[in-house]
Amino acid sequence: xxxxxxxxxxxxxxxxxxxxxxxxxxxxxxxxxxxxxxxxxxxxxxxxxxxxxxxxxxxxxxxxxxxxxxxxxxxxxxxxxxxxxxxxxxxxxxxxxxxxxxxxxxxxxxxxxxxxxxxxxxxxxxxxxxxxxxxxxxxxxxxxxxxxxxxxxxxxxxxxxxxxxxxxxxxxxxxxxxxxxxxxxxxxxxxxxxxxxxxxxxxxxxxxxxxxxxxxxxxxxxxxxxxxxxxxxxxxxxxxxxxxxxxxxxxxxxxxxxxxxxxxxxxxxxxxxxxxxxxxxxxxxxxxxxxxxxxxxxxxxxxxxxxxxxxxxxxxxxxxxxxxx
Amino acid sequence: xxxxxxxxxxxxxxxxxxxxxxxxxxxxxxxxxxxxxxxxxxxxxxxxxxxxxxxxxxxxxxxxxxxxxxxxxxxxxxxxxxxxxxxxxxxxxxxxxxxxxxxxxxxxxxxxxxxxxxxxxxxxxxxxxxxxxxxxxxxxxxxxxxxxxxxxxxxxxxxxxxxxxxxxxxxxxxxxxxxxxxxxxxxxxxxxxxxxxxxxxxxxxxxxxxxxxxxxxxxxxxxxxxxxxxxxxxxxxxxxxxxxxxxxxxxxxxxxxxxxxxxxxxxxxxxxxxxxxxxxxxxxxxxxxxxxxxxxxxxxxxxxxxxxxxxxxxxxxxxxxxxxxxxxxxxxxxxxxxxxxxxxx
Numbered sequence: 038x039x040x041x042x043x044x045x046x047x048x049x050x051x052x053x054x055x056x057x058x059x060x061x062x063x064x065x066x067x068x069x070x071x072x073x074x075x076x077x078x079x080x081x082x083x084x085x086x087x088x089x090x091x092x093x094x095x096x097x098x099x100x101x102x103x104x105x106x107x108x109x110x111x112x113x114x115x116x117x118x119x120x121x122x123x124x125x126x127x128x129x130x131x132x133x134x135x136x137x138x139x140x141x142x143x144x145x146x147x148x149x150x151x152x153x154x155x156x157x158x159x160x161x162x163x164x165x166x167x168x169x170x171x172x173x174x175x176x177x178x179x180x181x182x183x184x185x186x187x188x189x190x191x192x193x194x195x196x197x198x199x200x201x202x203x204x205x206x207x208x209x210x211x212x213x214x215x216x217x218x219x220x221x222x223x224x225x226x227x228x229x230x231x232x233x234x235x236x237x238x239x240x241x242x243x244x245x246x247x248x249x250x251x252x253x254x255x256x257x258x259x260x261x262x263x264x265x266x267x268x269x270x271x272x273x274x275x276x277x278x279x280x281x282x283x284x285x286x287x288x289x290x291x292x293x294x295x296x297x298x299x300x301x302x303x304x305x306x307x308x309x310x311x312x313x314x315x316x317x318x319x320x321x322x323x324x325x326x327x328x329x330x331x332x333x334x335x336x337x338x339x340x341x342x343x344x345x346x347x348x349x350x351x352x353x354x355x356x357x358x359x360x361x362x
Numbered sequence: 363x364x365x366x367x368x369x370x371x372x373x374x375x376x377x378x379x380x381x382x383x384x385x386x387x388x389x390x391x392x393x394x395x396x397x398x399x400x401x402x403x404x405x406x407x408x409x410x411x412x413x414x415x416x417x418x419x420x421x422x423x424x425x426x427x428x429x430x431x432x433x434x435x436x437x438x439x440x441x442x443x444x445x446x447x448x449x450x451x452x453x454x455x456x457x458x459x460x461x462x463x464x465x466x467x468x469x470x471x472x473x474x475x476x477x478x479x480x481x482x483x484x485x486x487x488x489x490x491x492x493x494x495x496x497x498x499x500x501x502x503x504x505x506x507x508x509x510x511x512x513x514x515x516x517x518x519x520x521x522x523x524x525x526x527x528x529x530x531x532x533x534x535x536x537x538x539x540x541x542x543x544x545x546x547x548x549x550x551x552x553x554x555x556x557x558x559x560x561x562x563x564x565x566x567x568x569x570x571x572x573x574x575x576x577x578x579x580x581x582x583x584x585x586x587x588x589x590x591x592x593x594x595x596x597x598x599x600x601x602x603x604x605x606x607x608x609x610x611x612x613x614x615x616x617x618x619x620x621x622x623x624x625x626x627x628x629x630x631x632x633x634x635x636x637x638x639x640x641x642x643x644x645x646x647x648x649x650x651x652x653x654x655x656x657x658x659x660x661x662x663x664x665x666x667x668x669x670x671x672x673x674x675x676x677x678x679x680x681x682x683x684x685x686x687x688x689x690x691x692x693x694x695x696x697x698x699x700x701x702x703x704x705x706x707x
Contacts (some may be wrong), residue, residue, distance in 0.1 A: 147553050224448045255471040261538060262425055262457030262466070353521040354475060 045345060049338040054105070054266040056334035058329035061104045073321075113328035118320045123328045127310060133203055134210050134302070134309030138295040140225055142231035146287060153244025158250065158271060168241065175238030184231040184304035190225060199224050201306040228305040231300055236290045243286055247279035254278075260310055280351050288344035289337075296333040373400035374577050375424065375545055379437035382416075382423055382601075386431075391420050391648040393432065394601045396674070403544065406571070406578040408592030408609060410585065410624065416601040417581040421547040422448070424579070425464050425525075426454040441545070452522055463538035463576075464566075465548040469530035469555070471522040473522035479506070479533045480518035483540055506537040509566060528559035532566065539570060545577045552587065560584075564591055585628050589613050597621045598644055600656035617678035618658035618685045619661045636658025655686070667692055 071087055088094050092103065105112070113123035156165040175183075192200035204224035207217045215221025251257060252275055260270045270339035306312070310329065317325035348355055382394040401407045409417045422428050424439055426446070439447040441533060446457060458464070466472045474482060483502035487493060493501065496583040499518070506514035509532040511525075512655045522530055531551065538546055551567065552560040564587055571578050580592060588595050596606040598620065605618040618620040623641040643660040652658060666688050678688040686692045 255466055255468060256474040258427065258467055259464070259472045259534070259537075260474065261427055261455075262453050262458055262464035263489070264457070264541075265485060265489055266455065269485065274477070277476050278474070352476060353478075354523050 045342050053334055057105050057108055058331040061101050063323050079317055108331055114324045116322050117327050118322040123324045127328060130310045130313045133307060134298055137228055138298060140229040141294055144233040144238035145240055146227055149240030150244055153241040154248060157245045157248025172238035172241055175234045180231060180300045181304050182303055183234055187227045187231060198227050203308055228307050230302050232294055232301040240287060244279055246285055247282055248275060251278045252276045284344055284347050288340050292337045292340045295309045295336055368642050376400040376405045376440040382419060382432055383435040384432050393648060395445035397603055399581060399596055399606055401577045404577055406577045406580055406592045408588035408595040409581045410583055410588055413647060415598040417598055418549050421549050421581055425458055425462055427555055454668035459486055460541050461543050463543035463546040465534055465538045465551045467550040469534050472534050473530060475522055478519050478521055486537055487540050505540045509536045527555055531563050542574055547579045549581045572590035600651055602656060605683040606683055611680045612698055617681050619663050620657050663687060
């Protein structure tokens with residue numbers, strides 16, 4: 038197992054290097070940082086001095102190496118727009134996005150898996166048909182529209198929930214959380230549903246189709262032939278066998294929830310990383326964009342690793358490959 | 363009147379006029395029609411016939427696991443004189459595994475790949491017997507030993523993929539027998555195995571069921587297995603019983619032309635033959651079973667009555683065959699001794 042984790046981490050290095058190369062390339066090709074920093078009035082000597090002090094006169098790979106070394110230390114320079122360290126900006130915004138993402142993922146799993154099991158077991162019931170119809174809405178409506186509709190109904194018409202922001206936040210020093218106040222939870226509900234709805238319907242449909250597949254297998258028939266109760270056949274034997282693909286999809290979806298919460302955060306003016314990113318794009322704030330790109334890559338690498346480890350825990354056939362016997 | 367003596371006299375399993383139907387968009391298909399037989403306690407009944415004849419479906423109907431939309435449309439199934447075909451789901455579940463065990467065809471797919479064999483045995487035992495988990499584990503080890511798994515105490519925590527095909531089928535047998543059912547429905551238990559393993563598995567099944575007095579319904583298309591294992595044999599054709607009787611009689615002197623064809627198509631070991639005997643034509647599809655005897659289009663002895671009237675099982679010496687040749691009232695009666703070699707097919 039440790040060897041397996043190590044090999045996965047080694048495989049991640051080239052991936053991260055390529056992503057770093059792309060983020061680095063943005064500095065060179067998206068706008069000219071020197072021009073941005075100098076402003077309107079400057080002499081050629083001033084320009085030369087700045088270029089030298091920034092190290093931009095050095096060869097491409099030397100510059101890239103410095104970028105990579107800094108990136109590993111979490112150092113991405115100053116934001117052009119806000120003139121503050123990028124790492125600080127992201128650390129400030131990350132809790133909002135992570136809380137939103139995990140609540141959205143929890144909703145998707147806790148509602149999606151039982152709905153999938155139910156619709157797989159009772160294909161003909163009217164409730165299953167209702168769930169499936171409902172899931173079509175979740176899959177086909179774009180996120181921003183769902184967000185706007187939710188705001189219209191619950192904020193504007195009913196006035197139950199706030200339409201934007203994070204509510205009251207408790208600062209724990211290294212983490213600012215909205216999960217400890219009532220207004221924080223109220224503010225979280227609509228964006229979490231908006232963000233999680235697509236994943237919820239995706240997981241539900243996936244669990245359903247996997248359940249239908251597994252229920253046809255011989256080992257389920259044999260489990261019934263041994264007289265095991267429905268509960269253990271359905272939720273033990275059948276559900277566990279649907280888990281491998283569900284873990285894969287759910288894991289990757291969690292990655293995209295965190296990385297691409299941009300639309301939801303914009304609709305609800307949620308003060309997270311997505312909002313920071315979209316504002317940075319608007320003002321060509323390349324250090325922030327580069328850091329965000331790197332962070333996204335790291336999140337996906339970590340989630341993929343966790344997914345692989347979960348495979349090992351769920352499926353003994355993969356463990357056998359290690360020759361443990 | 364006297365319930366007790368009636369029960370004692372009743373066979374362990376009795377299937378009466380069983381009819382299984384599949385409603386489809388194009389109409390109702392009859393997969394089994396008028397199937398009647400019984401199995402006594404401790405007896406081995408072989409069931410043979412070609413693919414699609416309804417052998418496996420009969421087994422599925424008995425254990426109450428017909429694939430929907432299949433359903434029992436007529437007839438009854440009795441276990442110990444009690445009807446079990448119309449029991450509520452939950453009551454039937456308690457009978458499965460406890461009273462009637464089942465062994466399936468392919469041991470590679472019958473075991474849940476994510477649970478250890480010990481866990482699968484233990485949960486089966488705990489479902490049916492009042493035991494503590496520790497007792498159930500001891501019993502599981504005992505059963506693994508019974509079915510000849512070497513080092514059972516260590517192997518109990520292995521996963522199915524760590525066993526070979528033959529070993530897995532032994533585990534399946536242990537699973538089917540661990541709550542000591544009185545009847546086992548074994549659906550082609552050796553078909554998916556290597557020939558060298560088949561004999562071992564059959565011998566094991568035979569020994570264990572004899573020791574525990576378990577009756578067996580052995581579904582197979584291997585006549586060799588039937589001949590050496592079964593007490594009686596039922597020959598099925600197109601969802602109906604063609605012939606049923608003591609295994610020696612049916613093998614040596616089949617009364618139904620279809621049984622005769624089946625026996626004749628077993629290649630002899632003691633001499634070379636130019637062509638293997640075969641029955642011309644194919645079994646009719648369920649949607650196109652002829653009105654009279656289902657076998658008449660392929661039957662070498664067909665006469666007028668076969669085309670219009672369907673024969674029930676008729677006493678034919680020591681066996682019973684669904685063939686008009688054996689009805690004294692038929693206008694045509696072939697002096698049909700039925701020895702495999704004399705029937706040309």
